[in-house]
Amino acid sequence: MADLVVSIAEWWQVVRFPLGAALCLGGALLCVVGTVGVLRFPDFYTRLHAASVTDTSGATLLLFGMALMAPDWMVVSKLVAIFVFIYLTSPASSHAAANAAHTAGLQPLIGPVDTHDKEGLDS
């Protein structure tokens, strides 16, 4: 039984670095996708949606990956604190930006977006 626990612990020590690296890579990829969305989407409000991909899943995967690669529990507890604060503050900041735009009178695009027209405007 003790042998099994030791071997599982050793296996975990070997496997957690590639696993964490893969999660970090996935998170970085999601951040890139969010940026692509910010560049492609037509108006302010829709760009906010693309940016929230970076905030939520990108940050989550990056932090989980870093936690898997962390050398000790202190680092993990700090990463957990960062995770909690990101999840508390990022909706507040998105809401503040959206609310400010709405209060200032910026009208959102409504209805299906005409692809060909907007593609030309974007670039």
Added chain:
Amino acid sequence: MAYFLGLLVALVGFWLGMSGHYSPLLLSLGAVSVAVCMILAYRLDIIDREGAPYVRIVGFALYFPWLMVEIAKSNWAVVKACLKADLDIAPALVKVKTACESDLAKVTFANSITLTPGTVTVEIEGDKMLVHALYEQSAQPEAFAEMDRRSREAADGKRRPA
């Protein structure tokens, strides 16, 4: 009293998690800083339901995994929308009526909407929320009903009628 103890436990746990040094000098300095924070919070009169919502932590702990699944699902939809060759988004502004009564429940619901990519709470007026959505068809009022119910239960408990 429960709010007081909740804030105390949270501050002590936070300090221990951040510091990592457990010599007597640093522990006493940590105790002093926690005490100063408690005194300041008491003077500011924010040791209440919103300043120290740790009493409801079980409800939030049950709510959060469900929210994570929702976030993952809508993330996938927005990632697909970002990478599609044809931009097929159909943005919409919808009014969502919430059954949440307390401010804490409303904030939980509005933040949950904003956290799920593809929907952003633009404005809150009373019990109505103005929500901007990336896809018109995914932003019907029924789509938010379950999130509404769950965030109300997380923040206010199940005892209140809808």
